[in-house]
Amino acid sequence: MDPMPKGLKALNAVTGVLFVVALYLVLFYAPREAVMGEVQRVFYFHVAAGWVGALAFIVAAVSGVVYLARGDHRWDRVGLASVEIGIAFTLINIISGSIWARPVWNTWWTWDPRLVTATVMELIYIAYVMLRQGIEDPDRRARFGAVYAIVGFLSVPLTFLSIRIFRTIHPVVIGSSDPTAQGTFDMTPKMLTAFMFSLLTFTFIYATLLWHRLRLEVLSERVERRKIDLTAGGL
Amino acid sequence: MFLQEAPADTLSYMILGYIVILGTMALFVVRLALRFRGLRRDLELLDELERSEKR
Numbered sequence: 001m002d003p004m005p006k007g008l009k010a011l012n013a014v015t016g017v018l019f020v021v022a023l024y025l026v027l028f029y030a031p032r033e034a035v036m037g038e039v040q041r042v043f044y045f046h047v048a049a050g051w052v053g054a055l056a057f058i059v060a061a062v063s064g065v066v067y068l069a070r071g072d073h074r075w076d077r078v079g080l081a082s083v084e085i086g087i088a089f090t091l092i093n094i095i096s097g098s099i100w101a102r103p104v105w106n107t108w109w110t111w112d113p114r115l116v117t118a119t120v121m122e123l124i125y126i127a128y129v130m131l132r133q134g135i136e137d138p139d140r141r142a143r144f145g146a147v148y149a150i151v152g153f154l155s156v157p158l159t160f161l162s163i164r165i166f167r168t169i170h171p172v173v174i175g176s177s178d179p180t181a182q183g184t185f186d187m188t189p190k191m192l193t194a195f196m197f198s199l200l201t202f203t204f205i206y207a208t209l210l211w212h213r214l215r216l217e218v219l220s221e222r223v224e225r226r227k228i229d230l231t232a233g234g235l
Numbered sequence: 236m237f238l239q240e241a242p243a244d245t246l247s248y249m250i251l252g253y254i255v256i257l258g259t260m261a262l263f264v265v266r267l268a269l270r271f272r273g274l275r276r277d278l279e280l281l282d283e284l285e286r287s288e289k290r
Contacts, residue, residue, distance in 0.1 A: 039245035042252035099252040
């Protein structure tokens with residue numbers, strides 16, 4: 001395995017520092033919300049995790065388009081790596097939202113359009129990973145992955161827009177001043193700073209994890225190639 | 236909740252929320268590290284097999 005590139009080492013360090021600062025901002029710098037109390041602090045990383053999930057699925061869909069256009073397997077790797085990260089962060093988003101909802105909505109779960117669309121989106125991408133594992137031929141697997149990532153991407157804007165399209169109790173965070181928004185969420189300047197910094201930090205976390213995950217995929221392919229070579233060599 | 240004077244006492248939910256958030260992220264990183272370790276071991280084993288074959 002090639003040694004870790006300097007760029008990745010630097011990215012690790014920057015992401016680590018950003019994460020510590022983000023934790024400080026959300027836990028100590030941002031004021032306690034007047035009604036919800038401390039549980040509102042979950043919101044900063046809850047939204048940031050949701051953002052990483054959406055970003056990861058966007059990257060997977062774009063990778064799918066590029067793979068179909070060029071047939072380069074590197075883009076298939078990017079798609080798979082990005083989907084795996086997206087699944088983890090969407091899971092964080094859903095569970096942390098449920099924990100926030102318990103004291104605020106007085107329930108762990110409700111069949112609200114945002115919660116349902118986010119969960120369906122998560123299941124669509126879990127199915128992507130599971131179905132890929134059932135296809136032996138790498139070309140067929142990559143082609144299937146690309147088409148699936150593009151079609152599955154429809155669930156991302158549907159999840160984002162669900163709180164505007166449908167009647168919902170979920171707060172509208174982005175564009176809450178819009179009169180079409182059915183809920184509002186006002187933040188003080190300190191809250192806004194913590195929120196924006198969390199989004200930035202989680203974007204860095206995504207980039208760092210994607211780079212590591214891609215290196216893992218390269219190593220995995222190298223091992224597979226060696227196995228084939230050794231078998232062909234009569235071992 | 237809306238007629239109260241002080242914020243609701245929801246500290247335990249915040250702690251639970253951050254345990255889930257940080258825990259899931261840590262699990263992802265640990266799983267990634269374990270997969271790296273497993274593949275490196277496989278590669279070493281394949282190198283060893285190749286060397287013994289040549290001998």
